[in-house]
Amino acid sequence: MNHPLDAAPAYQRPDLTGAPPVIEIKNLVTHYGSRKILHGINLEVREGEVMVIMGGSGSGKSTLLNTLLGLLRPTSGDIRLLGQHLWEISDVERSQLRQKMGVAFQGGALFSSLSVLENIILPLREHTKLDLNTMLIMARLKMQVVNLAGFENLMPSELSGGMIKRAAFARAIVMDPKVLFCDEPSAGLDPIVASAIDDLILSLRDAMGMSIVVVTHELESAFRIADRICVLDKGHILMIGTVDEVRASDNERIQNLLNRRTEEEILDPDEYLKRLTAVNE
């Protein structure tokens, strides 16, 4: 009990059972060319929830995210975002729906020709008719939220990795979205900065009541921020559950993922020979 990590009070997760869903995914199937990536995904994200989609490389988590963002058209299945069918509405309606969602991309995706402030202000400028001063105030407020005040006039190339992530978050939340998507928020950051980003995600949920979908392969970060975790493997959902449920799971593949064990692929000898000699039938 005297372990230093126990000293800090544990983060109190709000009880969200019964909250209405903001994202509903039903039987989602996605292909890249002829390769099937997602094999019938069913998932619900509730209002005010932090849902972590976890999986190794090639598990289909980026594909799932791109499909949710409307960047990749699914082969079949249905996605409802805030009650609207993402792939059945018109372009105009989708553009309006997108104003209610924010996305923090893995590499930030800040526009390199614009300063940090101009980047953050861009969604306001394109979608609202506010006057410039109001927009500036709103943008500065959001920069304060992500702890980036004072760096308004720097260009993205002058920022560190952690600052780029923060700026990306500020841009993602500047329109006060209902849903926030984060792609690998802690990838490429040192542990201290990564944990600060985790804090930021939690504070965004608590302060602004957003539903947050995080795609990550970092276990530590996932366990810290998640209300529920969805474990993806080879395009299938292995399980959806709370942190404790995932930890306690006796599924072998989940345990392998948690313990960072690599799996030995069992190959049929003929198959192996074929692969070595690269004979295509």
Add this chain to the structure above:
Amino acid sequence: MAEAPTKGGETGLSARITAILGNLGKKGVAAIAEMGLGAVLFGQSVFWIFVGHRRGQPVRLKAAFDRCMEMGIQALPIVTMMSVTIGIMLAIQGIYALRVFGAEEQVTVGLGLSVVREFGPLITGILVSGRTGSSLAARIGTMRISQEIDALEVMGINPVRFIVAPALIAMFLMVPLLAFWADIVMLAGAGWYVSVDLGISFSAFVQRLSETITVNDIMHGLSKAGLFSILITLVGVINGAGVSGGAEGVGRMTTRSVVLSISAIIVTDMVFAFVTTR
């Protein structure tokens, strides 16, 4: 296994032929698809330019103005330098060729028409391909890799409206202007050489030019320049949008964009001349 050699030989040949034909077909389809994509991009850009403000997503004039500065005004020094040089070169060759007939004085006719109808717009087009077409491809390619295009999309900002339309407006305005400037500078360079070499006064040279060149000739050249501007923009954008595979991909597609747009310009030039001059 026993019959493998003979059978292998036959199927080998026919397989190779099918493979070659298949490859050709694939390339052909890809080329047509790319042209289709260009048409779609052009259509969408025009749509956003005229209808964007009604949808609450106007094409920003400031962005177009910035592009004008970058693609037009900043290209002035290189266009001027190349045009003077080519003007002088044309005068040298023209005088050399006409000396055979002892008709050096007639050089103005050839110079005037060839510069205004061909060399002005063509040289401008080639320079702009190298300068702007490549930078468009590289910029859009890099934006794609760093997910900036995706970011625009998920912000509900149409990338065609935001990036392509301003570039298209700027190019369509600036390339004909640059070509017109190139015409003037090229003829001035040629005039200078002619007046030095043949002892004709510069004002006499201008006088002869004004008797030779009609407004029609100038418009012929400038409408070609307008056409080139659209070609260069679309080729640059398509190649940029097709980038995959990191920095190497950007380099490859940038090169491809320059080669393709110069080829497209030259072919279009010939077709245009054929259709309008015959």
